[in-house]
Structures are given as structure tokens and as C-alpha cells.
Amino acid sequence: KIPLLIDTDPGVDDALAILMAFADARHEVVGLTIAAGNVGLSHTVGNALKLCEVAGVDVPVFAGCDAPLLHPARDAAYVHGQDGFGDTGYAPAVRKAEAEHAALAILRLSHEHAGRLLLVALGPLTNLALALKLDPTLPQRVDRLVVMGGAFTAHGNITAAAEFNIAFDPEAAYIVFEAFGAAGGFDLVDWEATLAHGLPHDDVVKWLQAGSVRATFYEAISRQTREWSADRRGDRWHSADALAMACALAPEGLLEHQTRPVAVELDGRHTRGATVVDWLRQGGQPDTARLVLRYDQSAFEQRVRDALAAG
Ligand code: BDR
Ligand code: CA
Numbered sequence: 614k615i616p617l618l619i620d621t622d623p624g625v626d627d628a629l630a631i632l633m634a635f636a637d638a639r640h641e642v643v644g645l646t647i648a649a650g651n652v653g654l655s656h657t658v659g660n661a662l663k664l665c666e667v668a669g670v671d672v673p674v675f676a677g678c679d680a681p682l683l684h685p686a687r688d689a690a691y692v693h694g695q696d697g698f699g700d701t702g703y704a705p706a707v708r709k710a711e712a713e714h715a716a717l718a719i720l721r722l723s724h725e726h727a728g729r730l731l732l733v734a735l736g737p738l739t740n741l742a743l744a745l746k747l748d749p750t751l752p753q754r755v756d757r758l759v760v761m762g763g764a765f766t767a768h769g770n771i772t773a774a775a776e777f778n779i780a781f782d783p784e785a786a787y788i789v790f791e792a793f794g795a796a797g798g799f800d801l802v803d804w805e806a807t808l809a810h811g812l813p814h815d816d817v818v819k820w821l822q823a824g825s826v827r828a829t830f831y832e833a834i835s836r837q838t839r840e841w842s843a844d845r846r847g848d849r850w851h852s853a854d855a856l857a858m859a860c861a862l863a864p865e866g867l868l869e870h871q872t873r874p875v876a877v878e879l880d881g882r883h884t885r886g887a888t889v890v891d892w893l894r895q896g897g898q899p900d901t902a903r904l905v906l907r908y909d910q911s912a913f914e915q916r917v918r919d920a921l922a923a924g
Contacts, residue, residue: 614641615756616726617861618719620677621854622650622736623660625693625838630735630858631661632827633916635668636923637862640731644722646675646715650736650781651689652697654679657736660698662706667830668924674708677715677740681782686737689777692838699834716743720751727754733861734760734789735854737778742785745792752796761857762786763803763875763888765904773883776804780886787877794875794901800864801875801902802857803888810856810910811849812917814839823922831921852917859913860905869907874898 617640621627634642645665647658658676665672680686694700711718719740723730732755734741745751752758762778764770771777779786793799817839821832842850860867874896878887891898 615639615731616641616643616729617731617733618644618646618722620646620648620715620719620732620734620736620740621661622648622657623664624651624657624697624736624854625699625835626852626854627651627735628660628664628698628831628834629852629917629920630854631664632668632831632923633855633858633862633920635670636920640862642670642672643726644673644675644718646677646718646740648677648715648736648740649679650778651693652695653688656697658710659705660696662708662710663698663703666706666708668827674710675713675715675718676710678743681737681739682742682784686781692841694837699837701833715740716747719744720748723751723754728756730755731861732758733858734758734762735857737781738762738785738789739782742782742788745788749792752793758793758799759802759857759861760789760799761802761854763801765803765805765888765890767884767887768805768808769887770804772886775884775886776888779877779888783877783879783886787879790875790877790901798872798900799902800860800905802853802860802905804853806905806908807851807853807856810908810913811851812914814843814848814850816914817850820918820921825922825924827924828921855917856908856913859916860908863912863916866909866912867905868909870903870905872900872903874900875902875904
């Protein structure tokens with residue numbers, strides 16, 4: 614099986630993505646490294662542990678950075694709930710996080726699975742940036758990196774121009790984009806692709822009634838954010854991390870992409886945290902990222918459905 618390491622800030626859509634990974638026969642999740650993002654680190658770690666418990670899997674969970682590298686950031690509790698999992702008041706998981714820091718776990722696992730590791734980043738890139746600062750040779754051991762982040766034409770979801778994961782820690786994103794961009798590139802699934810691949814609420818409601826332990830838990834933790842989203846964005850639910858995970862697990866479903874240089878804006882009066890794509894390659898810089906534009910929608914929906922029914 615392909616070893617899969619997920620760096621994440623669970624998060625309702627992170628949880629769906631992680632369940633998709635657990636349900637996939639071709640991949641083995643070798644760890645969950647956790648950052649602050651959607652909510653604070655104690656909640657994101659607790660949520661990851663709880664999700665593993667509910668799913669009945671024994672994947673190690675590593676706590677990482679509890680804040681962005683430089684500047685304070687605002688969380689996304691207004692989308693995911695104060696606890697990041699819809700404030701259902703679930704009983705905490707019995708298991709605790711590993712003692713090893715997430716950034717060190719990323720490096721160790723990259724050695725243990727050198728050349729084969731699939732790395733999927735679903736949150737702010739703080740842990741990965743820290744790992745790169747500790748060991749800049751990390752990209753040489755990663756077979757493929759898939760990042761959920763950015764907005765290719767500046768249709769932001771947290772500021773006018775920036776997407777949440779990048780805006781939360783732009784310096785970290787800068788470090789990761791530069792390092793992996795120079796080492797053969799990475800895949801980027803942005804907020805605009807997410808908007809183009811909404812999941813019909815009516816179908817989601819049916820899938821959540823699969824009767825499995827996973828579906829029942831997910832129905833509860835996602836209820837608040839699905840209602841929030843239905844009020845604002847109509848009849849489709851947009852699950853960014855789930856789309857990124859589909860691209861990671863099944864790249865054959867990728868129907869349209871472009872490879873371009875992408876920079877992270879660190880300054881900018883209105884644009885800090887924006888992902889600036891040089892569509893016409895006017896800066897003469899090498900291409901750094903494969904930008905996901907269109908994915909097989911029915912394959913994506915089937916994968917979400919299977920993940921909920923599994924277990
Ligand atoms: C991203 O931000 C978070 O709120 C989600 O979990 C996802 O990773 C979407 O912009
Ligand atoms: Ca996330």
C-alpha cells in the first residue's frame with residue numbers, strides 16, 4: 614500500500630477527507646500530524662483522536678504547532694463550531710496524542726517511507742514549514758505533496774483575495790511553496806475548485822443515513838456547518854479538504870489542470886495570504902505547482918459516499 618501522511622486541522626471537512634483516506638484500499642494512513650487552524654490545537658488534536666476512535670483505526674496522532682509562525686490569525690470556529698466538530702459535546706477519545714512533535718514525526722516518517730510517501734496537507738502549513746526548516750531535504754523523500762489551499766484568481770473565502778489555510782499562516786505557505794516548488798512541484802487544490810465541485814445537500818443527507826458508525830458520527834459533527842453553508846451558498850455543500858483528498862487518492866480523476874509558478878503574497882494591503890499564479894509566465898520563473906481545475910465529479914461523490922458507508 615502507498616503510505617499516506619495527513620497534516621490537518623480537523624475541522625469538519627478535514628474529518629471527511631480523513632475518512633476517505635481510511636476507506637481507501639490502495640493507501641495506508643501512517644500518521645495524522647495536527648496543526649492549529651480551524652480551531653485551537655487542543656481541539657484539533659482531540660478531534661483527530663476522536664475520529665480515529667469512532668472509525669476504529671489506530672493511526673498515531675502527533676500534535677504540532679499551536680499558532681502561525683509569525684502573526685496571530687483568526688480561526689474558523691464560525692464555520693466548524695467552537696470545538697471544530699460542530700459542538701456536539703462528544704466524550705473525548707481515550708487515546709492520547711504521541712509525545713513526538715508533528716514536525717519531527719513528518720521528518721521521521723519521510724525517512725521510514727522515503728521515496729514512496731504521499732503527503733496531504735489539509736490545514737495551515739505551519740508544521741510542514743517547521744519540518745522544512747529543520748531539514749530542507751524533506752522534499753527529496755516525499756513522492757507527492759497535495760495541498761488544499763489558495764484561490765487561483767483571488768476569489769478568497771477569508772479575505773477578499775485569500776483562502777483560509779494560506780491566510781492563516783502565509784509565511785509557512787511561502788516556505789512550503791518555495792521548497793516543494795523547487796524540488797519538482799506539488800499539487801494544489803484551491804477554494805475555487807472547491808466551489809466548482811459542490812456536493813448536493815440532498816444527496817449528502819442520504820449518504821449520511823448509511824447506518825454506519827462513521828456516517829452517524831459525521832452526520833452529527835457536520836450538521837451545524839451544513840446548515841450554515843446551506844443558508845449562504847445554496848443547494849451544494851463545499852468540502853475543500855474532501856476534494857483535495859480525492860485528488861490525492863485517485864489522481865486519475867483529475868480532468869483538467871495547469872502547471873504554473875505560484876507565489877504567496879506576504880505583504881499586500883488587501884492581499885496578504887493570496888496565492889498569485891503567473892498564468893502567462895510573465896516573471897520568467899519556473900513552474901512550481903500543478904493547479905487542479907476540474908475533477909471527475911461523480912468519482913468524487915462516489916468516494917465521499919463510500920467513505921461514509923465504510924467501517
Ligand atoms: C480550508 O479552510 C478550512 O476551514 C477547511 O478545513 C479547509 O481546509 C478551506 O478554505
Ligand atoms: Ca482543513
